[in-house]
Amino acid sequence: MKTTAFTKYHxxxxxxxxxxxxxxxxxxxxxxxxxHMTVRExxxxxxxxxxxxxxxxxDKATALLQHITSNDVSKLYDGKVQYSTMPNGRGGxxxxxxxxxxxxxxxxxxxxxxxxxxxxxxxxxxxxxxxMGPGRELENASDKIAQLAVQGPLAMKIVQKLCDEPVEDMAxxxxxxxxxxxxxxxxxxxxxxxxxxCEIYMYNSDADTVWDALWKAxxxxxxxxxxxxxxxxxxxxxxxxxxxxxxxxxxSPIEAGLGWVTKFAEGKDFIDRELLARQKTEGVExxxxxxxxxxRGVPRHGYKIANLExxxxxxxxxxxxxxxxxxxxxxxxxxxxxxxxxxxxxIVIRDRLIKAxxxxxxxx
Numbered sequence: 001m002k003t004t005a006f007t008k009y010h011x012x013x014x015x016x017x018x019x020x021x022x023x024x025x026x027x028x029x030x031x032x033x034x035x036h037m038t039v040r041e042x043x044x045x046x047x048x049x050x051x052x053x054x055x056x057x058x059d060k061a062t063a064l065l066q067h068i069t070s071n072d073v074s075k076l077y078d079g080k081v082q083y084s085t086m087p088n089g090r091g092g093x094x095x096x097x098x099x100x101x102x103x104x105x106x107x108x109x110x111x112x113x114x115x116x117x118x119x120x121x122x123x124x125x126x127x128x129x130x131x132m133g134p135g136r137e138l139e140n141a142s143d144k145i146a147q148l149a150v151q152g153p154l155a156m157k158i159v160q161k162l163c164d165e166p167v168e169d170m171a172x173x174x175x176x177x178x179x180x181x182x183x184x185x186x187x188x189x190x191x192x193x194x195x196x197x198c199e200i201y202m203y204n205s206d207a208d209t210v211w212d213a214l215w216k217a218x219x220x221x222x223x224x225x226x227x228x229x230x231x232x233x234x235x236x237x238x239x240x241x242x243x244x245x246x247x248x249x250x251x252s253p254i255e256a257g258l259g260w261v262t263k264f265a266e267g268k269d270f271i272d273r274e275l276l277a278r279q280k281t282e283g284v285e286x287x288x289x290x291x292x293x294x295x296r297g298v299p300r301h302g303y304k305i306a307n308l309e310x311x312x313x314x315x316x317x318x319x320x321x322x323x324x325x326x327x328x329x330x331x332x333x334x335x336x337x338x339x340x341x342x343x344x345x346x347i348v349i350r351d352r353l354i355k356a357x358x359x360x361x362x363x364x
Contacts, residue, residue: 004049005146005207013225020228021113023050028227035230036323039195043152044226045214048199049207052116052142054109054123060130061105061137067270068126069099070253072263076101081173081190084261085253086122087272091279092249093256095119096241098190100175108186112243116142126271146207148200150214151234154221155197159187161217162210170198181206181213192231194238194362233320236329239290239361245301246288246317246331254279255333256288286314287339290361293328297347297354304348305332308355313338316347324364331361 002023010017015026026047029035038044056064065073071084080101086094095118098110111119120140127138134140150159160168162181170176175188183206188199202210215223232242241247241256253262254276264277293299299319307313319330330347338345341360346353 002050004047005204006047006049006148006211009211010047010225015225015227021050023113025050026225026227028229029225032227032229032233033323035224035226036233038222038224039152039193039226039230039234040324041153042222042224043150043154043158043197043218044224044230045218046149046151046226046228046231047147048149049146050113051147052109052111052113052119052140053145053147053201054111054116054120055139055141056107056109056123056132056137057105057139058132058137059105060132061107064123064127064130064132065099065107066268067130068123069097070258070262070270070272070276071099072265072268073099073101073107074265074268078103079174079176081175081188082261083173085247085258086119087253087270087276088122088249089271090249091252091272091275093243093247093251093253094122094249096243096247096258098188100186100188102177114244116140144204146202146204148202148210148214149191149193149197150200151191151193151197151226152195158214158218158221158223159198159200162213163187167198181210183209185210192240193234194240194364195234232318233323236318236320236331237322237324237362237364239331239363241288241331242318251288251333252276252279252284255284255286283336285336286333287336288317288331288333289339289358290363291330291332291345291347291356292325292359292363293347294344294355294357296328297349298328299330299332299347299349299356305334306346306348306353307338308344308346308353310346310353312348313345319347322363328356329363330356334358
C-alpha cells in the first residue's frame with residue numbers, strides 16, 4: 001500500500017486510516033459530520049496527494065487534448081482550468097479530469113487516483129497518432145507531486161499568509177504558479193466541496209515545509225484535518241460526480257448530465273463525437289438524477305430505484321444522510337421517463353419502497 005508525503009501526520013493525529021486507490025488514506029479524524037460542517041462553515045485541509053498529474057507538452061499538445069477530451073480546450077487561456085471528460089471510444093468515460101493550461105504547448109491534467117495508470121496508458125496510446133510519446137511530450141508526474149486541498153470560506157485567508165503575491169481573490173477555476181511557504185507550487189482555485197478554497201500542488205520534497213507553515217497560519221482560523229469520508233458527503237451535497245460510482249466506462253457524458261462539458265465545436269474531432277452528438281439530439285434511455293428522500297431512510301450505493309408500482313427503473317450510484325439538510329440525498333440512474341424534476345420515485349431499502357423526489361442539484 002502506498003503512502004503520501006503526509007501519511008505520517010495523519011497517523012500521528014489519530015486518523016482512522018484505510019486503503020483507497022492503493023494508498024493508505026485518512027477516512028476521518030473527529031467524525032464525518034463534524035468535519036463536514038467545519039468545511040462548510042470555516043476551513044479544513046484534505047490530503048489529496050493520491051490524485052494523479054500528467055503533463056502534455058509540445059506543439060501538438062492542444063491538438064491531442066482536443067482529440068481525447070470532450071470539452072473545448074481552445075477556450076482555455078494561460079492560468080485557466082477546465083473540467084472535462086475523456087471519452088473511451090465505446091460511449092463511456094475513461095475519467096473525468098481537470099485540464100490546466102500553462103501555455104499553448106504545456107498542459108497538466110489532474111486525474112482520479114484509481115485511474116492514473118489507465119489514463120496514462122490511454123493518453124500514450126492516443127498520443128502515438130500525434131507523434132507524442134512518454135519521456136518526450138508526455139510525462140506521468142504523479143509520484144513526484146503532493147497535493148493539499150484547503151477548503152472552506154476561510155481557506156484563502158490562510159493560504160494568502162503563505163504567499164507573497166495576491167491569491168485570496170483568484171477567480172474560480174484559475175491557477176497561479178507561485179511560491180507557497182517559500183516553495184515552488186501551483187495554487188488552484190478549485191476543489192471538490194463547493195465551499196470555496198484552493199488546491200495546492202507541490203513537490204514531495206517540499207511537503208513538510210508547506211504542511212508546517214499551513215498549520216501555523218491556520219491556527220487563528222480553526223483549521224482542521226478532514227478525511228475522505230467528509231470529502232464524499234461534501235461533494236455529494238453539491239452534486240459532483242464521483243468516478244467509479246456516478247460515472248465510469250459504461251456511462252456516457254450525456255447520460256451523466258455532463259453535456260455542458262461535451263462541446264461539438266467546429267473542427268474538434270474528439271473520441272465518440274458522432275455517438276455523443278446523436279445521444280444529445282435523439283436523447284438517451286437513462287439519465288443521472290438527483291433525489292431527496294420524502295420518507296425516512298438513507299440511500300446507499302447499489303440500492304435499486306423503483307417506480308411507485310414497484311417496477312425497477314434504475315439504481316442509486318451515491319447516497320448519504322446530508323449533514324446540512326438532515327435528510328437522505330442521492331444520485332442515481334433511472335429510465336429517462338422518470339428523470340423529470342418533481343417525479344416521485346422509490347428507493348428500495350430492505351425490500352421496502354421508500355419514497356423520494358427527483359430534485360435539481362446541487363442539493364445545498
